[in-house]
Amino acid sequence: MICRRFLLLLASLVVLVPAGCSPYSKVVERKPVTPPGTSADSVPASAGYYIAAGNREMEKRPLAAMGSFLAAADASAARLRTSPKDAVALADYNFALSQMFTVIRSGKVNAWEKPINVPGPGGDYLLTARIDPTNPERHPALYDYIPAANLDIGGSYMTVRTLKAGMGAPLVAVRREPRTDARERFALPRAYYGLTAVAHFTGRRCVMSWEDPLATEVVRMGSRTFPLAADFSAPLALLLSDAQPRKLEILNLLRPGEPAESARIVRLQPFDPDKTTVMVVHGLVDSPATWVPMLNELRGDPFVRKNFQFWFYEYPSGYPYPYSAAIMRRELDAALETFPQRKPMIFIGHSMGGLISRLMITDSGDSIWQSLFHKSPEKTSLPPASKKMQKESLIFAARPEVGGVVFIASPHRGSNIASGWVGRLGSKLIRAPQTLLKVGVDSLQFMVSNTDARAAKRAPTSVDTLDPTNPFVKAINEVPLKSGVPYYSIIGDRGKGDTPNSSDGVVPYWSSHLDGAVSEKIVPSDHSAHQNPEAIA
Numbered sequence: 001m002i003c004r005r006f007l008l009l010l011a012s013l014v015v016l017v018p019a020g021c022s023p024y025s026k027v028v029e030r031k032p033v034t035p036p037g038t039s040a041d042s043v044p045a046s047a048g049y050y051i052a053a054g055n056r057e058m059e060k061r062p063l064a065a066m067g068s069f070l071a072a073a074d075a076s077a078a079r080l081r082t083s084p085k086d087a088v089a090l091a092d093y094n095f096a097l098s099q100m101f102t103v104i105r106s107g108k109v110n111a112w113e114k115p116i117n118v119p120g121p122g123g124d125y126l127l128t129a130r131i132d133p134t135n136p137e138r139h140p141a142l143y144d145y146i147p148a149a150n151l152d153i154g155g156s157y158m159t160v161r162t163l164k165a166g167m168g169a170p171l172v173a174v175r176r177e178p179r180t181d182a183r184e185r186f187a188l189p190r191a192y193y194g195l196t197a198v199a200h201f202t203g204r205r206c207v208m209s210w211e212d213p214l215a216t217e218v219v220r221m222g223s224r225t226f227p228l229a230a231d232f233s234a235p236l237a238l239l240l241s242d243a244q245p246r247k248l249e250i251l252n253l254l255r256p257g258e259p260a261e262s263a264r265i266v267r268l269q270p271f272d273p274d275k276t277t278v279m280v281v282h283g284l285v286d287s288p289a290t291w292v293p294m295l296n297e298l299r300g301d302p303f304v305r306k307n308f309q310f311w312f313y314e315y316p317s318g319y320p321y322p323y324s325a326a327i328m329r330r331e332l333d334a335a336l337e338t339f340p341q342r343k344p345m346i347f348i349g350h351s352m353g354g355l356i357s358r359l360m361i362t363d364s365g366d367s368i369w370q371s372l373f374h375k376s377p378e379k380t381s382l383p384p385a386s387k388k389m390q391k392e393s394l395i396f397a398a399r400p401e402v403g404g405v406v407f408i409a410s411p412h413r414g415s416n417i418a419s420g421w422v423g424r425l426g427s428k429l430i431r432a433p434q435t436l437l438k439v440g441v442d443s444l445q446f447m448v449s450n451t452d453a454r455a456a457k458r459a460p461t462s463v464d465t466l467d468p469t470n471p472f473v474k475a476i477n478e479v480p481l482k483s484g485v486p487y488y489s490i491i492g493d494r495g496k497g498d499t500p501n502s503s504d505g506v507v508p509y510w511s512s513h514l515d516g517a518v519s520e521k522i523v524p525s526d527h528s529a530h531q532n533p534e535a536i537a
Contacts, residue, residue: 072093140208164232
């Protein structure tokens with residue numbers, strides 16, 4: 001019985017959300033390799049000479065190796081101040097810094113708690129960190145630093161490595177201990193953040209700074225200005241590899257936990273009030289990991305880096321989506337109190353995430369309530385807890401902070417898969433959380449298809465609210481979107497070029513299309529249109 005149930009579950013999920021079997025991200029840390037262009041000469045007091053010495057000393061004498069790499073970076077920086085186009089000097093500088101961080105990590109050197117003396121050729125270097133006293137969360141001693149050059153990256157979500165040439169050693173900063181205030185600050189408990197190390201020399205004093213390539217495009221070396229080097233892919237790849245979100249995606253569909261524990265808004269970068277916030281919302285049997293291919297490429301665009309910052313709404317996809325939207329509104333209230341927005345936000349929603357995003361630009365009044373219960377909320381007899389949740393899910397106003405929405409493969413009018421045997425099976429296998437069970441089945445029947453009498457014996461699920469015959473789906477499509485808020489559609493046709501008779505394999509064109517869209521882009525993609533290169537472009 002268990003095997004049969006498992007096989008049926010797999011069959012339903014494969015049809016509902018096609019996915020490959022390869023890992024999203026695979027990261028292998030390798031020994032550093034001297035890159036092409038780095039000098040390897042044996043002339044004493046040259047950068048190449050010091051790099052060779054540091055390489056020999058790395059395993060047995062870490063402090064001596066650090067001193068040699070500092071000397072190489074110092075010599076290279078001196079050459080760059082007089083010859084800023086010297087490509088070899090720049091390669092030497094970057095490689096020497098990357099090697100120094102490799103030694104600090106492998107040798108477990110406590111380099112950033114306080115200034116330390118590092119023995120080097122010609123005398124000690126005083127190595128110190130540039131610290132921002134106003135932001136204790138960014139103290140460098142809280143993090144381990146992994147040189148991005150030492151990471152080989154692969155996986156189904158990491159097919160492109162997004163790099164920026166310039167000065168500095170790209171690193172992945174990994175927080176050693178989880179943040180205790182992560183939820184209150186809408187942050188990940190353990191950060192995986194891309195930074196670029198830059199060493200500033202004054203005599204035998206070296207001040208190390210960590211520059212944010214999402215906030216800084218150039219770095220100064222004396223009177224010269226250089227582009228800041230960056231590896232935008234390495235932190236995303238390492239985060240995915242360590243988190244292994246695929247294991248949680250099916251679980252979050254079948255066993256959605258309580259919203260207080262499992263639904264949240266997350267930032268992946270420090271908040272900048274001068275940038276437009278882009279909120280991305282995933283779909284069924286998915287997680288924020290699904291946006292990595294898009295984010296990986298968008299971060300390579302200097303216009304995007306300068307003007308936009310990305311937030312994620314993470315939620316268990318087993319919830320009925322009107323309920324997920326109600327939770328999102330509560331999360332938004334809290335997030336915007338902590339991080340007030342100066343500019344209108346942009347929402348991008350894939351699949352069911354587009355339906356949640358749509359409710360953010362919809363004024364429902366009590367029209368949906370009336371169409372489902374055939375009486376006003378005041379005259380509808382429900383237990384207090386049930387009525388409260390129903391009102392949050394059915395009566396809502398457009399969010400004033402949202403200035404535009406991009407819908408990608410969104411089933412606005414439902415999908416026939418949800419109303420067929422696959423959808424019914426998938427819905428039966430989803431176990432509703434206690435929050436929904438306590439509300440009572442009778443008060444939730446507005447979310448259940450009129451054609452499936454068996455569904456009336458259980459609480460509804462996300463699959464129920466993707467059924468074209470679902471009463472809520474019908475009612476919401478009678479409510480216009482807020483006037484003056486632009487919205488855009490990206491729709492897959494599997495490369496068949498048969499629109500308007502097309503489908504992405506899960507959602508047909510007749511369901512994804514919205515009149516009034518500023519633009520509608522058809523891309524040669526299956527349901528994962530948000531990962532299609534044309535859609536990203």
